[in-house]
Amino acid sequence: MTRRPWARRISVTAVSVTALTALAAPAEAAEATSSATAKVDYATWQKDCQTVMDQALPYLKDRIAAARPGEKQAVVLDIDNTTLETDFGFSFPQPANKPVLNVAQYAQAHGVSLFFVTARPGIVEEPTEWNLRHDGYQVSGLYVRGFLDLFKDVAAYKTAQRVDIENKGYTIIANIGNSATDLSGGHAEKTFKLPDYDGQLS
Numbered sequence: 743m744t745r746r747p748w749a750r751r752i753s754v755t756a757v758s759v760t761a762l763t764a765l766a767a768p769a770e771a772a773e774a775t776s777s778a779t780a781k782v783d784y785a786t787w788q789k790d791c792q793t794v795m796d797q798a799l800p801y802l803k804d805r806i807a808a809a810r811p812g813e814k815q816a817v818v819l820d821i822d823n824t825t826l827e828t829d830f831g832f833s834f835p836q837p838a839n840k841p842v843l844n845v846a847q848y849a850q851a852h853g854v855s856l857f858f859v860t861a862r863p864g865i866v867e868e869p870t871e872w873n874l875r876h877d878g879y880q881v882s883g884l885y886v887r888g889f890l891d892l893f894k895d896v897a898a899y900k901t902a903q904r905v906d907i908e909n910k911g912y913t914i915i916a917n918i919g920n921s922a923t924d925l926s927g928g929h930a931e932k933t934f935k936l937p938d939y940d941g942q943l944s
Contacts, residue, residue: 781942784830788841790937795841798916798934799848805915805931806852816882816912817849818904820919821860821870823943824936825879834869838877842918842936846879855882855912859903859924861896863887883907901927 802817809815819842822828826836850856856879862870867886874881885903887894900923904914908929917930920943925933937943 782829782939787830787937787943788839791839792841794934794936795845798918799845801932802845802849802854802916806849806854814855814912815853815915816855816857816907817846818857818859818907818914818917818930819846820921820924821858821862821874822920823938824918824920824924825858825874826877829943835873835876838879843878845918849916850880854915856880857883857885857903857907857912857914859885859900861887861899861923863892864889897923897926900924901929904929 806815819825823839825839825842825846827839828836831837846856858870858874858879858881860870864886867884870886871881871884874884885906887899891899904917904927907914914930916932916934917925918934918936919925920936920938921941922935925935
C-alpha cells in the first residue's frame with residue numbers, strides 16, 4: 743500500500759480521537775470507554791501488555807525462523823488499545839502501544855506482513871491507516887467495517903477477515919488483540935490476549 747496525499751493534511755481539528763473511539767467500539771465497549779482511564783492505571787496497563795508481548799516475541803522469533811519455503815507469513819492485529827493507545831490521552835495521531843509496536847516492528851523487519859482488523863467503521867479508514875503508518879507500523883492491509891458489517895456479530899466479522907487474508911495466500915502465524923472478539927473463530931496459529939480488564943478498555 744502507498745501513502746495517500748491527504749495524510750499531510752490531517753490535523754487534530756479534522757479528526758478527533760473522541761469521535762474515532764466512539765465510532766470504533768462496539769456499543770457495549772463504547773459505554774465503558776469514557777470511564778476506562780479512571781479505572782485502569784496506565785503504568786499497570788503497559789506492564790501487563792509487556793508481559794504478554796514478552797511471550798509473543800520469542801514465539802515469533804522461532805516461528806519466523808521456521809518459515810517454510812515460499813510461505814507468506816502474516817500477523818493480524820486489533821487496533822483500539824492493542825496497536826494504539828485509544829483510551830489513554832486525547833490526541834491525534836494516537837500514540838502506538840509500545841510493547842505491541844516493538845513486536846510488530848520485529849516481525850515486519852523479518853518479512854512478516856501486518857494486517858489490521860478493527861471494528862472501526864469505514865468512515866475512519868484513511869485517518870486510521872495514516873495513524874498506524876505515522877506510528878511505525880507497516881500496513882499490508884487494513885480491514886474496517888462496511889455499512890452492512892455494522893449489523894454483524896463482531897467476532898464473526900473479524901473471523902471472516904482472517905479467512906480473507908488466508909485466501910490471499912498468507913499463513914497467519916499470530917493474532918493479537920485485547921478482546922475475545924478479536925481472537926475467537928480460529929484462522930491463526932497462535933493468539934495473544936492483551937488485557938481489557940473485564941471490558942473496561944474498548
